[in-house]
Amino acid sequence: xxxxxxxxxxxxxxxxxxxxxxxxxxxxxxxxxxxxxxxxxxxxxxxxxxxxxxxxxxxxxxxxxxxxxxxxxxxxxxxxxxxxxxxxxxxxxxxxxxxxxxxxxxxxxxxxxxxxxxxxxxxxxxxxxxxxxxxxxxxxxxxxxxxxxxxxxxxxxxxxxxxxxxxxxxxxxxxxxxxxxxxxxxxxxxxxxxxxxxxxxxxxxxxxxxxxxxxxxxxxxxxxxxxxxxxxxxxxxxxxxxxxxxxxxxxxxxxxxxxxxxxxxxxxxxxxxxxxxxxxxxxxxxxxxxxxxxxxxxxxxxxxxxxxxxxxxxxxxxxxxxxxxxxxxxxxxxxxxxxxxxxxxxxxxxxxxxxxxxxxxxxxxxxxxxxxxxxxxxxxxxxxxxxxxxxxxxxxxxxxxxxxxxxxxxxxxxxxxxxxxxxxxxxxxxxxxxxxxxxxxxxxxxxxxxxxxxxxxxxxxxxxxxxxxxxxxxxxxxxxxxxxxxxxxxxxxxxxxxxxxxxxxxxxxxxxxxxxxxxxxxxxxxxxxxxxxxxxxxxxxxxxxxxxxxxxxxxxxxxxxxxxxxxxxxxxxxxxxxxxxxxxxxxxxxxxxxxxxxxxxxxxxxxxxxxxxxxxxxxxxxxxxxxxxxxxxxxxxxxxxxxxxxxxxxxxxxxxxxxxxxxxxxxxxxxxxxxxxxxxxxxxxxxxxxxxxxxxxxxxxxxxxxxxxxxxxxxxxxxxxxxxxxxxxxxxxxxxxxxxxxxxxxxxxxxxxxxxxxxxxxxxxxxxxxxxxxxxxxxxxxxxxxxxxxxxxxxxxxxxxxxxxxxxxxxxxxxxxxxxxxxxxxxxxxxxxxxxxxxxxxxxxxxxxxxxxxxxxxxxxxxxxxxxxxxxxxxxxxxxxxxxxxxxxxxxxxxxxxxxxxxxxxxxxxxxxxxxxxxxxxxxxxxxxxxxxxxxxxxxxxxxxxxxxx
Numbered sequence: 049x050x051x052x053x054x055x056x057x058x059x060x061x062x063x064x065x066x067x068x069x070x071x072x073x074x075x076x077x078x079x080x081x082x083x084x085x086x087x088x089x090x091x092x093x094x095x096x097x098x099x100x101x102x103x104x105x106x107x108x109x110x111x112x113x114x115x116x117x118x119x120x121x122x123x124x125x126x127x128x129x130x131x132x133x134x135x136x137x138x139x140x141x142x143x144x145x146x147x148x149x150x151x152x153x154x155x156x157x158x159x160x161x162x163x164x165x166x167x168x169x170x171x172x173x174x175x176x177x178x179x180x181x182x183x184x185x186x187x188x189x190x191x192x193x194x195x196x197x198x199x200x201x202x203x204x205x206x207x208x209x210x211x212x213x214x215x216x217x218x219x220x221x222x223x224x225x226x227x228x229x230x231x232x233x234x235x236x237x238x239x240x241x242x243x244x245x246x247x248x249x250x251x252x253x254x255x256x257x258x259x260x261x262x263x264x265x266x267x268x269x270x271x272x273x274x275x276x277x278x279x280x281x282x283x284x285x286x287x288x289x290x291x292x293x294x295x296x297x298x299x300x301x302x303x304x305x306x307x308x309x310x311x312x313x314x315x316x317x318x319x320x321x322x323x324x325x326x327x328x329x330x331x332x333x334x335x336x337x338x339x340x341x342x343x344x345x346x347x348x349x350x351x352x353x354x355x356x357x358x359x360x361x362x363x364x365x366x367x368x369x370x371x372x373x374x375x376x377x378x379x380x381x382x383x384x385x386x387x388x389x390x391x392x393x394x395x396x397x398x399x400x401x402x403x404x405x406x407x408x409x410x411x412x413x414x415x416x417x418x419x420x421x422x423x424x425x426x427x428x429x430x431x432x433x434x435x436x437x438x439x440x441x442x443x444x445x446x447x448x449x450x451x452x453x454x455x456x457x458x459x460x461x462x463x464x465x466x467x468x469x470x471x472x473x474x475x476x477x478x479x480x481x482x483x484x485x486x487x488x489x490x491x492x493x494x495x496x497x498x499x500x501x502x503x504x505x506x507x508x509x510x511x512x513x514x515x516x517x518x519x520x521x522x523x524x525x526x527x528x529x530x531x532x533x534x535x536x537x538x539x540x541x542x543x544x545x546x547x548x549x550x551x552x553x554x555x556x557x558x559x560x561x562x563x564x565x566x567x568x569x570x571x572x573x574x575x576x577x578x579x580x581x582x583x584x585x586x587x588x589x590x591x592x593x594x595x596x597x598x599x600x601x602x603x604x605x606x607x608x609x610x611x612x613x614x615x616x617x618x619x620x621x622x623x624x625x626x627x628x629x630x631x632x633x634x635x636x637x638x639x640x641x642x643x644x645x646x647x648x649x650x651x652x653x654x655x656x657x658x659x660x661x662x663x664x665x666x667x668x669x670x671x672x673x674x675x676x677x678x679x680x681x682x683x684x685x686x687x688x689x690x691x692x693x694x695x696x697x698x699x700x701x702x703x704x705x706x707x708x709x710x711x712x713x714x715x716x717x718x719x720x721x722x723x724x725x726x727x728x729x730x731x732x733x734x735x736x737x738x739x740x741x742x743x744x745x746x747x748x749x750x751x752x753x754x755x756x757x758x759x760x761x762x763x764x765x766x767x768x769x770x771x772x773x774x775x776x777x778x779x780x781x782x783x784x785x786x787x788x789x790x791x792x793x794x795x796x797x798x799x800x801x802x803x804x805x806x807x808x809x810x811x812x813x814x815x816x817x818x819x820x821x822x823x824x825x826x827x828x829x830x831x832x833x834x835x836x837x838x839x840x841x842x843x844x845x846x847x848x849x850x851x852x853x854x855x856x857x858x859x860x861x862x863x864x865x866x867x868x869x870x871x872x873x874x875x876x877x878x879x880x881x882x883x884x885x886x887x888x889x890x891x892x893x894x895x896x897x898x899x900x901x902x903x904x905x906x907x908x909x910x911x912x913x914x915x916x917x918x919x920x921x922x923x924x925x926x927x928x929x930x931x932x933x934x935x936x937x938x939x940x941x942x943x944x945x946x947x948x949x950x951x952x953x954x955x956x957x958x959x960x961x962x963x964x965x966x967x968x969x970x971x972x973x974x975x976x977x978x979x980x981x982x983x984x985x986x987x988x989x990x991x992x993x994x995x996x997x998x
Contacts, residue, residue: 051078051571051703056183058411063175069166070700073176076159078703080184083152088191090145092199097138101202106134106141144710197496251742253385253489255394255507256499266362266369267391270744270792271384271856274751275370276361277824279353285973287353287823288346292969292996294821294845295342299331301818301844302338323522324964325472326911330990341841346996348837349823356826361749373859382859386486386510390742391859394487398503400623400865403485405504406511407627412575416440416619416626434624438871441480441626448519448617449475455613456523459606473526477891477912478519481620481634483627484862485509490740513620513634514862520617523610524638530599530607531586531642537593538649539657540671545719546770548670548677549733555668557729563679565725566686567718568704570674573644575632576701579615582633582643585650586611614639623865641673648674651696656689676704677718679725683708721771735768735781737788748793751852753825761789761800818844825849870915877918883957888915894959894970897921897938899982900952902945906937906982909971911964918955925951941982969994 056077167173251268381399385392407413417428418436453474460470491508535541618629633640669678680686690704715722722736746760768781789797870887877888891913898905910917924936928943961967972991
C-alpha cells in the first residue's frame with residue numbers, strides 16, 4: 049500500500065529497524081494513513097447528507113442523458129426518481145465507508161500483533177507506535193483541512209475543477225469555419241450532462257502569475273501547436289541545405305551499394321541511431337543520371353517554395369499573446385504539466401526553488417560540494433565560487449568521458465570490432481545530465497494557491513533527469529539495443545496498452561465468473577530499484593536467452609561492464625551545481641525501463657509463477673512497466689497476490705497501490721481502458737481517458753500536414769474501438785473522442801474514420817526508399833507536387849514534411865538554469881567575438897575569422913566548442929613557423945603576409961548545427977557565398993562536392 053509521502057519512510061529508516069520488520073512497520077503506517085483519511089471522508093459524507101449536498105463523484109457516476117428521454121424528461125416524477133437515486137447512493141457510500149473503517153482497524157490490529165512477535169524486546173516497538181501516532185495525526189489534519197475546503201466549494205457552488213471519467217453527453221459538431229479552437233456548447237435547463245466537466249476546465253495552469261487574456265488564449269492551443277513558417281531567405285537557405293544533405297547521403301548509399309559493404313555491427317547500428325561523427329568525408333560522385341535528377345529536384349523545390357504563400361494560423365489576439373510571452377521569457381518559466389498535457393506557467397525563481405526543495409527533501413539525491421586538496425586530502429571548499437562549481441562539473445564530465453571511451457576502446461580491441469565502430473561510439477563535447485520537474489497539476493487545486501502560499505508544500509512534482517548528450521548516452525543506447533529483445537521472454541510484460549484485453553478474452557465466462565478485475569501501481573518504481581540487483585537480474589535473464597539476443601559481436605560480459613558504468617554514473621547538474629542520485633535509476637536513461645521491468649519480473653518469477661496456487665491468475669496477470677492488472681475473487685486475494693511479489697524484494701522498497709472494485713458495476717481503469725466483469729462472467733471494457741488529462745491534443749489549426757491530423761483522429765477512434773467490448777460501449781467511447789477532437793477544432797471528427805488522403809504516383813519498395821529528405825511543411829498542394837515529382841523521377845527518397853516550430857519548443861526548456869556559458873577568467877576568445885549575446889561556449893559552430901591587418905577572412909566549422917577551435921586558430925596565427933602548423937591556413941597566411949607580427953583576429957558566429965553533414969554543407973555554402981581568401985583551395989574543391997550545384 050502506498051504512503052502519501054516519503055517522510056515516514058525516512059523516519060523509519062532512522063530507527064534502524066531490522067530488514068524482516070521493515071515491511072510490517074511500513075504496512076502499519078500505510079494502514080494508519082488510510083484509516084485516518086477514510087474516517088475524515090466518513091465525516092465529510094455525513095456532513096453532505098445532513099446539508100443535502102451531493103458530492104461530485106455522485107454526479108459524475110450517476111448521469112442521465114435527458115435528450116434521449118425526450119418528453120419523459122419533463123416529468124416531475126422522473127426528476128424525483130433521479131434525485132432519490134443520488135441520495136440512495138450517498139447512503140450506500142456512507143455504509144461502505146463504515147465497512148472499510150472496520151476492515152482497516154482489523155488490519156492494524158493484525159499488523160501490530162505481528163510486530164509484537166517480531167520485536168519482543170527493546171524499545172523499537174514503542175518507537176514505531178510513536179511514529180504511527182505522529183503520522184496519523186499529521187494525515188488527519190491534512191485530510192480534514194482539504195475536505196473542509198471541498199465542502200465549502202460544494203456549498204457555495206464553486207466546485208473544484210476535476211474532470212469526469214465518464215461521458216454520457218451528446219456530441220455536437222463544430223462549425224467548419226470557426227476561428228477558435230474552443231467550443232461553447234449550449235447548456236439547456238433539461239440537459240445537465242450536455243457539457244462534460246472537461247470543457248469548463250482551464251487549459252492553462254498559472255501558478256502565482258498573472259496572465260493576460262491574449263497570453264491565455266495562445267497557450268490554450270496546447271504544447272503541440274505549430275506556427276506557420278515565413279517564406280524568407282532563412283527558410284530558402286535551410287531548404288537548399290536539406291536537399292544537399294539528402295544528396296550527400298544518397299551518393300554514399302549508391303557508392304557503397306556498388307562497391308563494398310560495411311561490417312554487420314556498423315551497418316546495423318548506423319541505420320538505427322542518430323549519433324553524429326565529428327567529421328564527414330566528401331561524397332563521391334558515382335551515378336551521373338541520379339545527379340541530374342537531384343539537380344532537377346533542387347530547382348523544382350526551390351521554385352515551389354519561392355512562390356508559396358501560407359496564411360498565418362494565429363488570430364490577432366493569439367499573435368499578441370505570442371509577442372507578450374516572448375517579451376516575458378526572462379521572467380517566466382513555462383513547462384508542460386505531468387499527465388495533464390497543459391502548459392504550466394510560473395515565475396522562474398519559484399520553479400528553481402521548487403526543484404531545489406524536491407532535491408533537498410526527498411533523501412534520494414546528494415549535493416556534491418567542490419573540493420580541493422590540502423595536505424594530500426580532498427576537503428570541501430568553504431566558500432565556493434561559480435568558477436569552482438564549473439571546474440568541478442567540467443572535471444566530472446571529463447572523467448566520465450574518459451571512462452566511457454576507455455571501456456569502449458577496450459571492448460572494440462578485444463572483440464576486433466574495427467576502427468569505424470570504435471570511433472563512432474566514442475564521446476566528446478558532452479555535458480552531464482540535468483534535472484527538471486513536471487508539476488502534477490492534478491494533485492492540488494489551483495484556486496487554493498494564494499500570493500503568499502508556500503509552493504513547496506502544495507505543488508507535487510515528478511523529477512526527470514534528462515540524459516541527452518551525456519557522456520554515457522552512447523553506451524546506454526548500445527545496451528538498450530542489445531537487451532530490448534529480453535522483454536519478449538517476460539510473460540507478464542505487456543507489449544502495448546491493449547495486450548491485457550487479449551489475455552482476458554481468452555478466458556471463458558465460466559472462468560471469469562466470481563472474479564473481479566483489479567489494477568495496481570508500483571510506488572516510485574525507478575528510485576526504489578536496487579542498481580546492483582537490477583544489473584544481476586538483467587544479465588542472468590540475458591544468459592538464459594543468450595541464443596535469442598543479437599549481440600553484434602559483443603559478449604555478455606561487455607554488456608555487463610557497460611551497464612555497470614551507465615547505471616552507477618548517476619551524476620547530474622541543476623542550477624550549475626553537481627548532485628548525485630543515491631537511490632535507484634535515472635528515469636531519463638535509455639536502459640532504465642528494461643532494467644526496472646526485468647527487476648520486478650524477478651520478484652514475480654519467485655512468487656507468482658512458482659506457486660501453483662496462482663497459476664490461473666498468472667495467466668492473465670500483465671504489467672506495463674509499473675502498472676499491473678489481473679483478476680481476483682476478493683480484495684484480500686488481490687492484496688495477498690501483490691504482497692507476495694513485494695515480499696521477494698530484499699530491500700523492502702517495492703510497494704503497490706491497489707484499485708479493486710467495490711461492486712460488480714464498477715469499471716476499473718487500467719492503461720487506456722476501463723474494465724469490469726459482470727456477475728455472469730461477462731467481460732466489459734471501454735475507452736478510458738485519465739481524469740487529470742485536459743481536453744488538449746493536436747489542434748486542427750496547427751501547421752501540421754493533414755496526414756498527421758487525420759492519423760491523430762483515426763488513432764483515437766481506433767484505440768476507442770479496440771478498447772470497447774460492445775456496440776453500446778463503442779459508441780460511448782467514441783463520444784469521449786468526439787468531445788476531445790471537437791474541443792480542439794476538428795470539424796465533424798468522425799469523417800476522419802473514412803477520410804482518404806490522395807495517393808498517386810509510382811510506389812517504391814522498402815529497399816529503394818533508402819534516404820530521407822526532411823523539408824518544411826508549407827501546404828498540401830506543395831507537398832503533393834514534391835512527392836509526385838520524386839516518384840516520377842524514381843529517386844530512392846522518402847520525403848518527411850516537418851511542421852513549423854511548436855509552442856513547446858518555443859517556450860519550454862529542460863535546462864533553464866544550466867545553459868552553456870563561458871566561465872574562464874580573462875578569456876582571450878570572448879573579447880574577439882563580435883556576434884551579440886554569443887560567447888566561446890557555443891558548440892557545433894560555423895564561424896568566420898577576419899584578419900584585421902589585411903581584412904581577409906577564413907570560414908570554418910567544428911564539432912567542438914568555439915573556445916577550443918578558435919584557440920587553435922589563434923595558436924596557428926601566433927606561431928606560423930611551427931613545423932606542426934605548416935599545413936594550417938592561418939599559419940600559412942601569417943607566415944606569407946604578416947611575418948613577425950602579432951595576430952589581430954576577429955571572430956563571428958555564422959550559425960550552429962549539431963548534424964555533422966548539414967554543418968559541413970553549411971560551411972561549403974558560406975565558403976562559396978562569401979568567397980573567403982584565406983581558405984585552402986584544395987579544401988574548397990573538396991567542399992564543393994558537399995553542395996548540389998544547379
